[in-house]
Amino acid sequence: MPDAVVRLVPDSTRPYGFLAALMVLESAGESRGLTSLSPGKDLGRAVTDENGRFDLETRLPVLPLPMFANLVAEKAGWSDVSYPGGNLEVQPPLERNDLIGYLVPSLVLKGAVTDAATGFAIAGARIEASPSGHPGRDPGPLPEARGTTADLAGRFRLELGGAREADLRVSADGFLEGLVRVVRGSVPADLRIALARQEDLPSIEGSVTYVRGLPCPEARFSLDLLRPLDESSRDPRASSFPASLQSIWEVVRREDHRAGPDGAFRILLPCGGTWMVKARCGGFGGKKVVDVAARGATSCQVALDEDCRIRVRVVDGAGMPVVANVYLERGGTLSGSTTVAGAVEIGGVPIGEEIRIYAEREGRRSREVRAAPRPGGEVFDVGTLEIPPP
Numbered sequence: 008m009p010d011a012v013v014r015l016v017p018d019s020t021r022p023y024g025f026l027a028a029l030m031v032l033e034s035a036g037e038s039r040g041l042t043s044l045s046p047g048k049d050l051g052r053a054v055t056d057e058n059g060r061f062d063l064e065t066r067l068p069v070l071p072l073p074m075f076a077n078l079v080a081e082k083a084g085w086s087d088v089s090y091p092g093g094n095l096e097v098q099p100p101l102e103r104n105d106l107i108g109y110l111v112p113s114l115v116l117k118g119a120v121t122d123a124a125t126g127f128a129i130a131g132a133r134i135e136a137s138p139s140g141h142p143g144r145d146p147g148p149l150p151e152a153r154g155t156t157a158d159l160a161g162r163f164r165l166e167l168g169g170a171r172e173a174d175l176r177v178s179a180d181g182f183l184e185g186l187v188r189v190v191r192g193s194v195p196a197d198l199r200i201a202l203a204r205q206e207d208l209p210s211i212e213g214s215v216t217y218v219r220g221l222p223c224p225e226a227r228f229s230l231d232l233l234r235p236l237d238e239s240s241r242d243p244r245a246s247s248f249p250a251s252l253q254s255i256w257e258v259v260r261r262e263d264h265r266a267g268p269d270g271a272f273r274i275l276l277p278c279g280g281t282w283m284v285k286a287r288c289g290g291f292g293g294k295k296v297v298d299v300a301a302r303g304a305t306s307c308q309v310a311l312d313e314d315c316r317i318r319v320r321v322v323d324g325a326g327m328p329v330v331a332n333v334y335l336e337r338g339g340t341l342s343g344s345t346t347v348a349g350a351v352e353i354g355g356v357p358i359g360e361e362i363r364i365y366a367e368r369e370g371r372r373s374r375e376v377r378a379a380p381r382p383g384g385e386v387f388d389v390g391t392l393e394i395p396p397p
Contacts, residue, residue: 008059011082013108015051015063015095018075050076061108080108114167114191118198120157120177123249124207128161132179132202136165139172139188177202186254201249205275208255209299212273213307215266215286222270223311228286230259236279236301243277252277273304284309315380317353318388321366321373324396331368331394356380356387366392 051065076095095103120132135154157163167173170191177185182202189198215226235242242248243256256277266272266286276282279301285294291311299305321331328349335353356362362380366373373392380387 008080008082008085008110009055009057011055011059011061011080011085011108011110013053013055013061013063014049014079014081015065015076016049016079018077078106078108080110082110085110085112111169114170114173114189114194116163116165116167116175116189116194116198117196118163118200119161120163120179120200120202121161122182123201123203123252128157128159129179129182129202130157130159130161132157132161132163132177132182132200134163134165134200135176135178136167136170136173137176138170139174175200183208183252184254185249203249203252207302208252209276209279209302210273210304211276211282211284211297211299211307212271212304213309214270215272215288215293215309215311216270217291217311220310223266223286223288223291224268224270226266226270226286226288226309226311228264228266228272228284228309229261230264230274230276231283231285232259232278233281233283233296236299248277286311315356316386317356317362317364317378317380318350318386319353319364319366320350320391321368321394322349322391323394329368329394331366331373333364333366333392336363352386364389364392366394368394369397371395371397 051063053061053063055061074096078095095106120129120134121127122129133154133156137153153167155163155165165175167189172188172190175185175187175189177187177200179202182204185200185202187198187200211230215223215228217223232243243252248256255275259274259276264272264274276299279299282297282299283294284297284307286292286309288311291313293309293311295307295309297305297307317335319333321329321333323329330349333351333353335356361377363375363377365375371394373394376389376392378387378389
């Protein structure tokens with residue numbers, strides 16, 4: 008890499024290196040307080056030739072403390088990549104001929120911020136970058152200047168140096184905050200970020216009650232999107248979905264929503280369409296399918312009915328009752344052990360949804376029964392399950 012600048016700078020993250028660098032500055036006649044030492048102060052610099060090679064020479068006094076320094080490479084449009092060999096313990100005299108600096112193209116984002124409803128530019132929108140929170144991945148280094156402001160045409164340019172990925176938070180007065188994750192190598196040349204206003208979004212509001220109309224306080228409920236209103240542009244599972252609605256979508260997907268003390272609830276949605284609201288409270292459950300308009304509030308009342316109980320008998324090949332494990336599967340698994348008489352009742356089973364029921368004993372498994380428990384709190388008798396012989 009020709010015409011790159013290679014600098015040797017103190018490593019102020021190490022206490023000894025910091026103090027040693029301070030002594031170097033003092034010995035050079037630069038009197039500085041301990042808190043005024045600049046971590047970017049050069050101890051030496053060189054420029055690479057046409058073959059990318061450099062020869063860096065510097066004069067350092069013999070110090071009573073070891074000094075640590077970093078080898079940093081710079082070039083316009085490129086960013087330095089830290090690596091273990093770039094951190095040096097400097098104690099004169101020192102001569103090294105195996106040092107290598109690494110540069111990668113800077114991650115540069117260019118694009119525009121627009122109104123999701125009208126497509127108009129949003130002047131003055133603020134774009135802030137932060138390290139990606141994706142577990143198990145190193146997002147790479149971000150520069151100190153991690154933000155910028157869109158111009159009058161809503162356009163922006165943001166340089167993120169050697170970052171491999173980052174989260175962008177985009178904000179503007181009167182709009183919901185947007186969240187965009189960018190990954191090196193997959194960023195479009197013209198990044199379009201659409202923000203939405205809360206008044207332009209749909210919502211579901213209503214209450215959760217028992218069958219007789221009594222409010223169900225603190226009921227838990229979840230929402231499932233069955234079909235978006237406009238699959239081409241407003242499907243939150245699509246990559247073209249507006250940035251400011253991604254955070255709303257993440258909130259809606261949680262299965263831990265709670266109604267208020269009076270059973271009332273209201274939740275903002277990222278899009279209209281057909282939604283299913285499922286609620287539970289104690290031993291009661293219920294669900295309702297709601298068609299939600301593209302904008303404004305849609306009313307939804309969810310009436311809970313008592314969960315049912317499942318009764319199962321388990322026998323061997325001779326028809327004799329046996330002790331076995333009975334399993335109920337519906338996403339998760341509920342289980343119970345039979346009594347000595349070969350029968351079991353399992354309560355708290357959600358109504359109206361198909362479950363799979365089978366029994367196991369010493370590695371042998373019965374046939375599988377599928378059933379959809381009915382409302383009303385009644386006992387649902389599955390019948391007899393037979394464990395096959397060894």
